[in-house]
Amino acid sequence: ELYTAITDLEDLLDTEAMFMETLNRYIQREEKKLERLKRKAEEYKKEHSLASADVSEYLSNPINAYLLVKRLTTDWTTTESLMTDQTALDDAQHNFTEIKRFMKFPTDEDLTGAAAALIRLQDTYNMDTSSLAQGELMGVKYTTQLSASDCFELGRQSYNSLDYRHTVLWMTEALARQEAETRLSSNKTETPKWEILEYLAYSTYMEGDVKSALDMTNELLQIYPDHERAQGNKVYYLKALEKKTDSLNTGENVTEGHKEEKEIQDAPLGKGPTERELYEMACRGNLTPPVEITSQLTCYYSSSSPFARLARLKVEEAYPKPRILLFRDVMYDSEIEIIKRLATPRLRRATVQNFKTGQLETANYRISKSAWLNEEDDPIVSRVSRRVEDMTGLTTKTAEELQVVNYGIGGHYEPHLDFARKEETNAFKSLGTGNRIATVLFYMSDVAQGGATVFPGLQLALWPQKGTAAVWMNLLANGNGDFSTRHAACPVLAGSKWDESRRKGKEDGIDCRRSGRFAQASPDKGISVRNCACRSRDELEYPAGIGVKEESGLPPEGAGAREEPEGCDVTAGAKVDEDQVPTKSDPKNDLIQHALDSYKVHFAKPLSRVAVYAPAKVTILGDHTEYLGGFSLNMKSRKTSKTLLYSRFACFFLLNDEIGLVSAGFFCNLGFLMAVNRQGPALGRQALTDSTA
Ligand SMILES: O=C(O)CCC(=O)C(=O)O
């Protein structure tokens, strides 16, 4: 199943390239063969006309007589075998077989799935058939168009799935396009009109319009009078019409055609629209929570964990109750690339849990591919786990592995709950975890169109933005599931959607929380902004006085701060516990050692300089300490004991105890040891452990 993930579809382009190469090679070889045959024919023609000019004269020459016999024997045999030579074709066919064996190649199931996906997109995003066929997706015009035969194929796929409504739509479009194509070129189009009419007539009948079905069948019979099935159908439709007229006269109730009552799939939520309607409206961006809700929302910087105190996290409330938060810029592009690279070879069709048996199985309501990553796979996974802990205040010890998801054409996940209900006794057995306390969903790509995460009951849509994470609790404080968290992933209309989620399981009861920080998380005192209905990065309105946007979130990538310092949250962050002070005997906690090791790993050479940058303000010990929002890095120098700088953003390097300014106004608020000179005194370490910030 390749259609279920865009990343697999990308590989199909390689397959197509190989096919094209084989085809071109085959054409070249056949052209060469035809060239040789043409030359032969020329030679025959020349000799033959010479002979015909004066036959007896020509044959009086014994050499000519000999050559004539030779031409028609051995020569002709060679010519004939050249004509029948199939090695080019055999080679090409052999190549095709090998390519199909060794490269990704779509199956009929892929074609059906891809067609169903297009039709799903058409329905969810309310797109009319003819605009879609002209390459228009929700008002955005793309260059690719569908031909009559493409539309015919979509109609045929719908017909095979007994979806007569879409068969009618697509066959009607196929007919219109076929007529236009025939007008434009004298060549006959690939799909004959009578065939389109046959599907169209039958589906129209099945949709209840017998009269039109009959008209179409008559048109078909004009083009193809001997079409047996059409002849039979005509009789059938005529009878159905007669019966209809009779019963109308007698006042009897008739069901038109074979139209069946549509199964009612969605129970209305109270009196209003059904969940499906709300879901589709939210996917189209036509639904937002009422103003009474949005007016309660705030944006703030979170510094509720030691790490977050240094790298303050940009938090945006998306919904108050259930509390849904968006953490902006919490993942580096480079991390995303690594995670995608690790996951790609492991992607498999995503499964869902069978409500009754607890077994994992595939389902049409969840179409995507996913891969699971654990902490042994790569240190990056632990990094993400730590980030999740810092964001939520929950431990990831009982969390599921990291699930990476890539959606394919029209990939979606219909409304569902992430937690297991009481009746689902077997839930999570196979995963070996408890119920899901919370979901943390990282968006690893922007999606050009569609692909929102929607909460139909809350009328809320979250639009994927690369590097943002959405977080919500699935369970209430008493351990019961919170049904208002029912959510869905809308079909991806254009683009590729990559998600990564960590869902936290519980072990016993509900208490695997390290603290109730998430549930109680509140804006940092005094800096909350009311009613910031923030959508895109540019629109974010963070409180003035806190600093430039770049100041918050993770340090800028490529600014020498790629490595998130392990242990930084303990040593350089909040108040340092005596027994947590790093010592030489405990190199794991030793920032300097960590910096040295990281440097060596990344640059394959030892360090010779110390560089430190401060979250806000650097104070040299001896000077008074100004607690600027709690961000201050105290440093000690042998040669100078003066406070050097009052600027809030600064980067210093220490070279043999001299302190100098590297660049100001650039780095952000993460106390971070970049490089250390071991030859000098252990300034950096001392400075950091002395930090009072
Ligand atoms: O991809 C999304 O937007 C939501 C995914 C989701 O709900 C899930 O994986 O459980």
Ligand SMILES: [Fe+2]
């Ligand atoms: Fe979900």
